[in-house]
Amino acid sequence: MADAAARVLVVDDNKVNRLLLSRNVQMQGHRAELAENGRAALDMLRRELFDLLLLDIEMPEMDGFAVLEQLKADPQLRDLPVIVTSSLEGLENIVRCIGLGAEDYLHKPVNAVLLKARIGASLEKKRLRDQQKELVRRFATSEVAQDLQRSGFALGGKRVHASVMFSDIRGFTALVESQSPEDTIELLNTYYTLMFDAISGHGGVVNQMVGDGLMALFGAPLPLEGCADSAVAAALEMIELIEQFNLERAGTKKPSIRVGIGIATGDVVAGYTGTQQRATYTCIGDTVNLAARLEEHTKVAGRAILIDVETKRALGDRVRAETLGAVPLKGKSAAVEIFAVDIGRPA
């Protein structure tokens, strides 16, 4: 893959340099685009995708140092590899470029063999970095991915105030037995798409999916003002979306599905658990356990959304919820006061 054609932007105010560098790039099987100064280059970089930047330093309008500074400050362009090609003398200039994030510094006139090696190495590094980012993106939420990029990976957690949601499909096992595995996968994919949409639409983050169940966080990894309101609003939208989904399913004579949702609010410890090799972003604490128990209890209570007293208190009168009194829950020594959110129709 390192040999696949890459898009390289060559920035130099000098025409001979531009032609020569782009010739070198092309002879290596890559495509070269040209810019005459730093400002023009930044415009192009913000408009189009490039794999590598060959950057001159001494330029009118905006010099190479300023370009490096701007790239470093731009989350979209921060990871773009840059090879500086310059005949500026003085070690301090090289040090400054490397300090500003340049991958390498090649003296002009640039040795073609050296340039070829550097381009190859930079593109290979970028490919690996892209691959890694793609993996993180696919297996973690974008919030977690950003948190990872910002603060790096470290096991351990921090205490945050959050609302935790658990949700699953009622009678899923029976449903799985009554239909083909292909139908089940298709059902799950639609279901998850709808649930993700509702949850992330309200600022929540799905951090676990197991079978038909999911766990979502409101308030971690990023703080969320009014996390309880958001969690309950997301839950109501989830129920609404499932209703619409059921109407579609009814049209093709498929059985309808029902979900149960439990929400608890309080302090949780959020962070990465696992080992250095394999870890997951999650939350732990009483609040998490309580949310899971509430979700289980929806079956017993015959209600779609159950919330704890902290969530109820945070909501005030903004959402109608009926008290179900104090209920003994598995793993809880004392009975816990729970509330059923009014979803406007029987669950």
Next chain:
Amino acid sequence: MDEPIIDKAVYVELQETTGAEFVDELVDTFLEEATGMLAELRSARADNHADRFRRAAHSLKTNSSTFGAMRLAALARELELKGLDAEPARDTAAIAALEVEYKRAADALKDLRHG
């Protein structure tokens, strides 16, 4: 200065890595551009504009070393590193010397180009 006007080894290597035909075109481009750089050097001197002066000298240095025009590169480098002189006449003299060397280098490059 006992350096040759054009260091043949540099020139040949350029041909080998980028192709003789491409180098011919590149020489043409350089000859077109260099006139402007020399004019820019003079006008920056006249305007007392240090940045433009340094940049023009820098461009000449880089390009002439690309083709192996080492003497020319050395003269341009001197101007780049020194910058504007407190005594303008010294710069004017240096630019004149640079132009003489440029003519030699340009003739040599034209010969190589047709040779």
